[in-house]
Amino acid sequence: MSDFRPVNPDDRLIYELMPILIGIGPDEDLHCYGSCFIAWPHMAITAKHVIEQLLKQDPEIAAGREAKYEYWVAQVKWEGDEHSYVVWTIDSIALSAHSDIAIIWLRALDENAGRYKDWKAVPVTFDPPPVGATVRAFGLHNVRFDGSRVNSEGKFEHVELNFDRSVSTGVVRQHYWGGRDKGMYSFPCFEVDAKFEHGMSGGLVISDDSRVCGIVCGSLPAMLPDEPHVSYVTLLYPMMAIPVDARLVPESDEAVRYHLQHLSAKGIFTPTGWERVLIRDELDCGGPITIQYLMKT
Numbered sequence: 001m002s003d004f005r006p007v008n009p010d011d012r013l014i015y016e017l018m019p020i021l022i023g024i025g026p027d028e029d030l031h032c033y034g035s036c037f038i039a040w041p042h043m044a045i046t047a048k049h050v051i052e053q054l055l056k057q058d059p060e061i062a063a064g065r066e067a068k069y070e071y072w073v074a075q076v077k078w079e080g081d082e083h084s085y086v087v088w089t090i091d092s093i094a095l096s097a098h099s100d101i102a103i104i105w106l107r108a109l110d111e112n113a114g115r116y117k118d119w120k121a122v123p124v125t126f127d128p129p130p131v132g133a134t135v136r137a138f139g140l141h142n143v144r145f146d147g148s149r150v151n152s153e154g155k156f157e158h159v160e161l162n163f164d165r166s167v168s169t170g171v172v173r174q175h176y177w178g179g180r181d182k183g184m185y186s187f188p189c190f191e192v193d194a195k196f197e198h199g200m201s202g203g204l205v206i207s208d209d210s211r212v213c214g215i216v217c218g219s220l221p222a223m224l225p226d227e228p229h230v231s232y233v234t235l236l237y238p239m240m241a242i243p244v245d246a247r248l249v250p251e252s253d254e255a256v257r258y259h260l261q262h263l264s265a266k267g268i269f270t271p272t273g274w275e276r277v278l279i280r281d282e283l284d285c286g287g288p289i290t291i292q293y294l295m296k297t
Contacts, residue, residue, distance in 0.1 A: 036073065146162055170229075
């Protein structure tokens with residue numbers, strides 16, 4: 001059985017916890033699409049708008065067909081001062097209809113990834129940090145591919161990653177359970193006075209009790225030098241309504257439409273508060289799927 005344990009967000013294991021979504025674009029060059037984090041073995045979470053960038057150039061993925069280009073999710077694993085890579089391919093992608101959240105299901109690219117069993121994670125909570133609480137956002141930016149090699153067929157035979165890690169600390173200013181607006185932030189989120197660098201989208205946000213309480217979704221620059229930054233963090237509870245393949249659910253019924261919450265009910269990925277997410281599925285009678293979160297009293 002895989003070992004699955006929490007990590008200290010201050011040490012180098014954060015690199016292993018936060019892999020990088022990279023791929024070959026239409027220009028046949030390497031690109032970084034954004035940050036993500038491991039939430040459960042073979043499951044990474046990122047911002048939906050990060051995945052939508054990828055889908056614009058490769059719509060075959062959303063249609064369930066073979067991708068036109070190659071994509072990888074690469075973990076950096078440190079042992080002392082030496083590092084190596086654990087590389088995954090994208091098995092499938094699931095997008096939230098209620099929020100800026102996407103799930104990437106991972107499949108081992110090679111034998112090295114197939115042998116990877118020591119999964120790490122930070123505990124996840126659906127309860128938002130209170131107004132006035134301090135949070136830290138982690139992400140990656142300025143990703144470089146110096147040292148990567150291409151073979152005679154134009155295929156990358158070796159990928160070398162170099163990047164800067166961003167850590168931004170801020171204070172929670174306001175909750176938006178119904179979304180801040182009808183445009184960019186129309187989903188449950190909260191506002192912080194931290195600066196989020198470009199490329200941090202999809203990165204994890206950790207509360208002062210060391211739990212993942214959201215993901216980076218956007219930032220507005222300060223208008224004047226003495227004004228605070230305004231950034232937004234996606235609340236995570238809407239992910240419970242993201243559909244999952246019946247094959248992932250133990251003792252599943254092919255006739256049932258499953259959501260991520262069904263996995264939680266089976267003891268697979270159980271964030272704090274998962275049982276307080278109320279999902280009403282009326283698709284069979286022509287209605288919507290609605291979702292509600294009950295705060296702990």
